[in-house]
Amino acid sequence: MPKSKAPVNNGKPYVYDLTLEDWQEWVKGNGEAGFRAGQIFDWLYVKRVSSFDQMSNLPKSLREKLVGQFDFVTLTEVAHYRSQDGTVKFLFELNDKNAIETVVMKHSYGNSICVTTQVGCRIGCTFCASTLGGLKRNLSAGEIIAQVVKAQQMLDQTGERVSSIVIMGIGEPFENYDEVMKFLKVMIHPKGLNIGQRHITVSTSGIVPNIYRFADEDTQINLAISIHAPNDELRSKLMPVNRRFPFKDLIEACQYYIAKTGRRITFEYALMGGVNDQPEHAEELAKVLKVFPHAHVNLIPVNFVSERNFVRTERDDIFTFQRILERGKVNATIRREQGSDIAAACGQLRAKHMESGAR
Numbered sequence: 001m002p003k004s005k006a007p008v009n010n011g012k013p014y015v016y017d018l019t020l021e022d023w024q025e026w027v028k029g030n031g032e033a034g035f036r037a038g039q040i041f042d043w044l045y046v047k048r049v050s051s052f053d054q055m056s057n058l059p060k061s062l063r064e065k066l067v068g069q070f071d072f073v074t075l076t077e078v079a080h081y082r083s084q085d086g087t088v089k090f091l092f093e094l095n096d097k098n099a100i101e102t103v104v105m106k107h108s109y110g111n112s113i114c115v116t117t118q119v120g121c122r123i124g125c126t127f128c129a130s131t132l133g134g135l136k137r138n139l140s141a142g143e144i145i146a147q148v149v150k151a152q153q154m155l156d157q158t159g160e161r162v163s164s165i166v167i168m169g170i171g172e173p174f175e176n177y178d179e180v181m182k183f184l185k186v187m188i189h190p191k192g193l194n195i196g197q198r199h200i201t202v203s204t205s206g207i208v209p210n211i212y213r214f215a216d217e218d219t220q221i222n223l224a225i226s227i228h229a230p231n232d233e234l235r236s237k238l239m240p241v242n243r244r245f246p247f248k249d250l251i252e253a254c255q256y257y258i259a260k261t262g263r264r265i266t267f268e269y270a271l272m273g274g275v276n277d278q279p280e281h282a283e284e285l286a287k288v289l290k291v292f293p294h295a296h297v298n299l300i301p302v303n304f305v306s307e308r309n310f311v312r313t314e315r316d317d318i319f320t321f322q323r324i325l326e327r328g329k330v331n332a333t334i335r336r337e338q339g340s341d342i343a344a345a346c347g348q349l350r351a352k353h354m355e356s357g358a359r
């Protein structure tokens with residue numbers, strides 16, 4: 001995975017912006033013993049402390065160096081909403097007061113977290129609240145990691161753990177590629193949170209050059225593509241990114257990924273009533289995806305966004321859509337809805353927060 005320069009916060013990087021290898025370099029450069037890197041990493045990801053004072057096996061002089069050179073990410077909880085199904089959605093303020101969302105979901109197989117990678121998003125998908133105010137800035141790897149650490153600290157109280165991660169929150173992860181790769185490197189590290197690679201999914205709207213880059217990384221991390229339409233004309237209307245990276249290029253990039261990694265891709269398809277949910281759309285999608293040996297489509301009943309005019313697809317029509325795909329030899333599942341009673345769709349809480357004058 002590539003090394004990337006950590007963005008700085010008031011001249012200081014965050015403690016979570018460094019990989020273990022970065023810490024090893026840092027301790028060496030600061031005249032400290034090599035084993036100190038592992039100790040710092042352990043305090044951050046195994047003991048999960050929130051201040052340098054708590055790192056009790058480090059000498060005071062080293063702790064002072066750390067205080068002088070790094071900051072912790074302060075994720076200030078502005079609000080949290082708990083759904084009847086156990087989903088908890090957090091609205092956090094970052095050190096610079098920008099707001100982000102993080103969602104923790106309970107499943108029969110464990111807890112998953114959906115993280116944000118950018119403050120806002122410039123991709124402009126017409127059904128998404130996250131893009132309403134455009135892109136403000138990228139998150140650093142440390143700011144993405146802080147969301148997982150915070151969720152894990154919460155779960156520590158009940159002896160549970162974050163067992164899977166989806167990178168599907170606010171932002172386009174492949175437009176913040178280097179920081180997202182660094183985030184992943186820390187997440188999967190056996191001396192860190194040690195999350196299994198196959199339990200992590202990165203979702204992209206189709207930033208073609210970085211699909212190729214991701215295919216060439218040596219990882220077992222899952223890839224999901226937000227496809228949402230079966231042809232260029234409709235996809236360009238729903239997702240302006242399709243004009244930059246048209247359907248044909250996207251499908252070729254997916255073919256390269258599958259050939260290179262031997263892994264399957266999940267295609268996310270948000271169903272919007274009367275827009276992309278008709279039987280002919282399902283027929284066309286099945287034809288397009290037939291080129292992939294194990295294509296899998298995840299059908300998502302779209303959440304209502306008050307600034308947009310989309311309506312939900314009727315239940316029977318969702319099942320019809322699924323049946324047509326499966327008849328066309330494309331495996332399709334319907335995403336279990338979680339947290340719909342707490343406006344858990346991406347960007348909805350932040351959009352409301354911004355209406356009140358916040359960033």
Ligand code: SF4
Pocket residue numbers: 121122123124125128129130131169170171172205346
């Ligand atoms: S769906 Fe994802 S890529 Fe599209 S605008 Fe929303 S956050 Fe950005």
